[in-house]
Amino acid sequence: MEYRQKVVDTGLLLEEYRTLLDTVDRLPLLVTGNSMSPFLIHGRDTVYLTRPSRPLRRGDIVLYRRTNGAYILHRICGVEGDSFSIVGDAQTMVEQGIKRDQIFAVVCAVERKGKHLTPGSFWWDFFEKVWIRMIPLRPVAVKLYGTFRRKRI
Numbered sequence: 001m002e003y004r005q006k007v008v009d010t011g012l013l014l015e016e017y018r019t020l021l022d023t024v025d026r027l028p029l030l031v032t033g034n035s036m037s038p039f040l041i042h043g044r045d046t047v048y049l050t051r052p053s054r055p056l057r058r059g060d061i062v063l064y065r066r067t068n069g070a071y072i073l074h075r076i077c078g079v080e081g082d083s084f085s086i087v088g089d090a091q092t093m094v095e096q097g098i099k100r101d102q103i104f105a106v107v108c109a110v111e112r113k114g115k116h117l118t119p120g121s122f123w124w125d126f127f128e129k130v131w132i133r134m135i136p137l138r139p140v141a142v143k144l145y146g147t148f149r150r151k152r153i
Contacts, residue, residue: 035090
């Protein structure tokens, strides 16, 4: 079977996802952009989105819409009442003041490097519990990882 790739406007696609999430349990979404690396890689990994079924907490990966209309997939790093602080795994700048009504989906599973990951798996828990606490140290950690990886190759 031949697959053809079709490029569509992300904003239009995600508006459809918002509607579809009212009728289905979960939807796959190919990761685009680099803000969630090293956990999620552009064009390689897929996230599975669902409507939040419990209160959102630190470590959750959520899909939200900024006030400027941009759709963003990032991780919650802080919760204060109905306001969330959110950051991408590749970032050190935290976006604050995200309201609950801006968040419309949470990631319930990931296909990463061809493997299906859910909460409780090693890499999921590492990024949810450890990496989220290393925000100021992330550039150093990524540089060290790159150095050790190059030496192994």
